[in-house]
Amino acid sequence: MTNALRLGIAGLGTVGVGVVRILRKQAALLEARTGRRIEIVAVSARDAAKDRGVPLSAYAWETDPVALAKRDDIDVFVELMGGAEGAAKDAVEAALRSGKDVVTANKAMLAHHGQALAELAEAAGLSIRYEAAVAGGIPVIKALAEGLAGNEITRVMGVMNGTCNYILTRMEATGQGYNALFQEASDLGYLEADPNLDVGGIDAGHKLAILASLAFGTQVNFDGVELEGIQRITLEDIRQAADMGYRIKLLGVAQRSPRGLVQRMQPCLVPAHSPLGQLEGGTNMVVIEGDAIEQLVLRGPGAGEGPTASAVLGDICDLARGCRLPVFGQPAATLEAATPAQTGLPAPYYLRMALLDKPGALAKIAKILGDAGVSIDRMRQYGHTDGAAPVLFVTHKTTRAALDVALEEMQATDVVALQPVALRIEHV
Ligand code: NAP
Ligand code: HSE
Numbered sequence: 001m002t003n004a005l006r007l008g009i010a011g012l013g014t015v016g017v018g019v020v021r022i023l024r025k026q027a028a029l030l031e032a033r034t035g036r037r038i039e040i041v042a043v044s045a046r047d048a049a050k051d052r053g054v055p056l057s058a059y060a061w062e063t064d065p066v067a068l069a070k071r072d073d074i075d076v077f078v079e080l081m082g083g084a085e086g087a088a089k090d091a092v093e094a095a096l097r098s099g100k101d102v103v104t105a106n107k108a109m110l111a112h113h114g115q116a117l118a119e120l121a122e123a124a125g126l127s128i129r130y131e132a133a134v135a136g137g138i139p140v141i142k143a144l145a146e147g148l149a150g151n152e153i154t155r156v157m158g159v160m161n162g163t164c165n166y167i168l169t170r171m172e173a174t175g176q177g178y179n180a181l182f183q184e185a186s187d188l189g190y191l192e193a194d195p196n197l198d199v200g201g202i203d204a205g206h207k208l209a210i211l212a213s214l215a216f217g218t219q220v221n222f223d224g225v226e227l228e229g230i231q232r233i234t235l236e237d238i239r240q241a242a243d244m245g246y247r248i249k250l251l252g253v254a255q256r257s258p259r260g261l262v263q264r265m266q267p268c269l270v271p272a273h274s275p276l277g278q279l280e281g282g283t284n285m286v287v288i289e290g291d292a293i294e295q296l297v298l299r300g301p302g303a304g305e306g307p308t309a310s311a312v313l314g315d316i317c318d319l320a321r322g323c324r325l326p327v328f329g330q331p332a333a334t335l336e337a338a339t340p341a342q343t344g345l346p347a348p349y350y351l352r353m354a355l356l357d358k359p360g361a362l363a364k365i366a367k368i369l370g371d372a373g374v375s376i377d378r379m380r381q382y383g384h385t386d387g388a389a390p391v392l393f394v395t396h397k398t399t400r401a402a403l404d405v406a407l408e409e410m411q412a413t414d415v416v417a418l419q420p421v422a423l424r425i426e427h428v
Contacts, residue, residue, distance in 0.1 A: 006073060007041060010080065012050075021054055044067075070095070077092070153290045155254070160208065163191055163303070204265045212254035244269075268425065350424075369393070
């Protein structure tokens with residue numbers, strides 16, 4: 001009887017091929033570390049004829065990932081196809097129903113169906129492991145579920161989408177526009193099959209919802225994430241924020257508040273010299289705050305073949321060693337249904353607008369802010385071009401609701417040339 005851990009891998013794209021490569025190259029190392037051989041038994045993808053740059057002839061080929069998931073000769077089903085619904089979910093459910101543990105990198109599926117899948121797995125005494133689903137190569141799931149298990153987690157925040165950070169930092173460094181840099185990110189293999197998941201903030205929102213569940217013992221609630229993408233950020237925003245000492249990041253924050261669970265993923269300003277401000281390219285950073293640890297900062301590659309496959313291998317090795325944990329750190333049946341916070345916590349905001357060259361224009365804007373209860377911390381006006389001048393404000397802490405009242409009033413004046421931009425400022 002073999003003691004090998006037998007894998008079925010569905011999905012042979014960027015991540016799947018990376019996993020096959022590591023399993024082939026590091027077979028001896030993995031056996032030494034886990035005490036078992038780890039074997040690929042069968043694989044699946046859509047196109048059997050495609051040259052994927054790795055030898056696959058030694059493995060059985062299944063056209064249907066569900067059939068692969070049900071095979072009697074595998075112990076672990078490795079799902080690397082992607083997509084919240086369809087083949088990935090059907091195959092994962094089939095694997096759990098036929099007694100297989102699951103390893104996946106699929107944050108979309110977990111963000112939408114994490115609770116139901118966790119209940120299915122735990123009822124059968126099985127595991128779902130998903131280190132690669134959040135922040136690529138950074139072992140953040142392990143950090144929250146295991147290393148920090150003795151902490152009450154107070155806040156989790158981070159930059160968790162490599163594509164967005166790549167585009168934003170390269171816009172600043174090269175002065176090139178969004179479209180050229182979107183293409184570069186695509187060439188690096190960072191993008192999801194549907195790129196709107198990246199630039200619309202949805203992919204990062206999926207990751208934040210998963211981390212919030214682990215951190216706060218709540219059921220994954222992606223619908224409760226306040227979401228905004230980076231599509232409206234211009235070179236001008238990036239340059240002028242830099243002028244005020246900030247950088248723009250697609251930043252996720254999850255924390256418990258007296259008003260409920262706060263989960264937001266949106267472009268924010270962070271101090272340029274802070275660790276988050278200095279994060280370049282496709283790199284991710286997750287900041288975890290807990291009562292005993294105070295603050296932990298994890299930084300590393302958030303996407304791409306090697307880093308993501310590395311995280312998948314960490315999960316496979318844990319299963320080979322017999323390490324089993326509840327899917328979201330505590331039994332799924334004990335996870336609370338979280339109430340999303342209806343009103344956001346106050347924060348300072350950055351406001352950018354263009355004011356027409358009319359007497360009293362600035363005074364009108366300052367009065368509107370004052371009347372809405374928004375206090376100005378700093379302000380800068382640049383010279384006029386074509387009759388309008390860019391004006392920047394940094395406010396003291398205020399609520400988004402108060403700011404929205406002021407923004408609406410501003411639009412109704414005869415001094416604002418362009419729709420004002422308002423971005424939250426986060427200090428870590
Ligand atoms: P990918 O390059 O697009 O590969 C997807 C693979 O799944 C392809 O081999 C495809 O087959 C196969 N596939 C898709 N639908 C299928 C179906 N119905 N039946 C059988 N096979 C099917 O995707 P990826 O970048 O490797 O991502 C895989 C997963 O990892 C996703 O959940 C993604 O969100 C996650 N992830 C990716 C990264 C990254 O850096 N790329 C990082 C973290 C997490 P064909 O090749 O024949 O078309
Ligand atoms: N599209 C994702 C990103 C891949 O850019 O971060 C890693 O999850």
